[in-house]
Amino acid sequence: MTSETTSAVSSTAPSFTEETDPFCLSSASGARLLADAPWRRFAVIGDSLSAGTGDPSPGYATLGWADRVADVLRRVRPDLAYLNTAEIGATTAATLATQGDRMVAYGPDLVHLPCGANDLFQPEPDFADIERTMRRLFELAAGTGAQMTVFTLGRAFVVPKFPDWSDRVRRLNDLTRQLADEHGAVLIDMWDHPVNSRPTLVSADRIHFAAVGQAVLAAEVVKALAVLLGDPGRSRSEVRSEARPETA
Numbered sequence: 001m002t003s004e005t006t007s008a009v010s011s012t013a014p015s016f017t018e019e020t021d022p023f024c025l026s027s028a029s030g031a032r033l034l035a036d037a038p039w040r041r042f043a044v045i046g047d048s049l050s051a052g053t054g055d056p057s058p059g060y061a062t063l064g065w066a067d068r069v070a071d072v073l074r075r076v077r078p079d080l081a082y083l084n085t086a087e088i089g090a091t092t093a094a095t096l097a098t099q100g101d102r103m104v105a106y107g108p109d110l111v112h113l114p115c116g117a118n119d120l121f122q123p124e125p126d127f128a129d130i131e132r133t134m135r136r137l138f139e140l141a142a143g144t145g146a147q148m149t150v151f152t153l154g155r156a157f158v159v160p161k162f163p164d165w166s167d168r169v170r171r172l173n174d175l176t177r178q179l180a181d182e183h184g185a186v187l188i189d190m191w192d193h194p195v196n197s198r199p200t201l202v203s204a205d206r207i208h209f210a211a212v213g214q215a216v217l218a219a220e221v222v223k224a225l226a227v228l229l230g231d232p233g234r235s236r237s238e239v240r241s242e243a244r245p246e247t248a
Helices: 027-033 065-076 092-098 100-106 127-142 165-183 211-230
Strands: 041-044 081-084 110-113 147-151 186-188
Touching: 027 065, 027 211, 041 065, 041 100, 065 081, 065 211, 081 100, 092 100, 092 127, 100 127, 110 127, 127 147, 127 165, 147 165, 147 211, 165 186, 186 211
Parallel strands: 041 081, 041 110, 110 147, 147 186
Antiparallel strands: none
């Protein structure tokens, strides 16, 4: 994502490390949750959110969320193959054009899709076009037969040059939820996650999640996949990270 932003978080929050953070999971704990995970080919496509871009955070390992999830999965399946083609600044259209074929050729059984954040950095986003392009990306990924995952965007930052920024994010998130429901993707809904209230969440650019946020994103993905594995008869689009604490 690009553009000047300002944080919309509170000025005080408890101080955590990765070991004490109630929203985080160690790799070993994550592996126990995913002990029955069948996935052996994990792919991640998209933009800087998919890439795990962000500043270091004191007390947290400097790793993107996807690398963290891959580490957990590799503890369960040591032969795990992992591909991350994410590009900083990529729109959904750019992802489809430059990463879609690579994803298909890779043949994932677990794939993470972007949620269109960079599509919002336009004077007037064309949401009909955004929906068409996102739908094409979901359909392409669904055609691989892989289990899909996707985030919604959090409310931790706003973009001052766009007074309607929050409305843009809400509209995009609603579209993401709709597509996840239609295509059986596991939705990790970050809009109202309590971590949004932490002043340490975003990097110095006021855009990307710092390492603390990357750790939380990874934990939410692992917990959502664990819920899926624990109740395979349940609609995948209904899966949420229900085990997370309510406050931090």
